[in-house]
Amino acid sequence: MTRFVGQTIRSVREIDYNDGHGGFTAGLTLQFPSGSIRLLGLVDGLLIAHDQHLGAVEAHLHEDVTLARVVQTSGSCPSQWDAWTTTGQYLYLRYRHGEGTVEQHPSEDVDTWDGDESRLWTSWGDGTDGGQIEPTDFLVTAGLRLAPDAEVHTTPPIDPKA
Structure with a gap:
């Protein structure tokens, strides 16, 4: 996250998780002038994802953009x-x-x-x-x-x- 220090947050959007058996808000996308990161609370921890595909979990994540x-x-x-x-x-x-x-x-x-x-x-x-x-x-x-x-x-x- 250090590459975003000092930058203004342009937007904050919710990320929903739905596996077909129910859904919940799983995290946020923070968009900065130079890119974005996703903060996800999955399983018992916080995952910070920089421009990366998250494997099988990716199919269950949705941002309404x-x-x-x-x-x-x-x-x-x-x-x-x-x-x-x-x-x-x-x-x-x-x-x-x-x-x-x-x-x-x-x-x-x-x-x-x-x-x-x-x-x-x-x-x-x-x-x-x-x-x-x-x-x-x-x-x-x-x-x-x-x-x-x-x-x-x-x-x-x-x-x-x-």
Whole structure:
């Protein structure tokens, strides 16, 4: 872990373990600007995994970082998207003044955003004052990926009231 000392944590995500007979939260992924590590509490100890495959246990680990649907809601400053993971979790993605954030919320309805199910998932700054970013660049920096059959809408919807 010494290679990450002094670096800002960009995101913290839960890792779930499910072997088909039940599941539990097994650990966390900590993402830093220069990489990530997984901290796993398996069997009676703590396992720290740096960019390594964990053998048979790997098939039972899951992080909800794959997006099934992405809808761009603003292409200007700020760049914004509504996104849903393959398990149906709603994420709000935003990039403004060189800072990107991913927030987890119960739904896209902003009235639901103040509860216990809302939290900051990822935050970073790129050292610019930019307000626009390509969706693919945002996803890579945020540690997210598209499912092979993901539905992506990059043109903001037209507001009929405008």
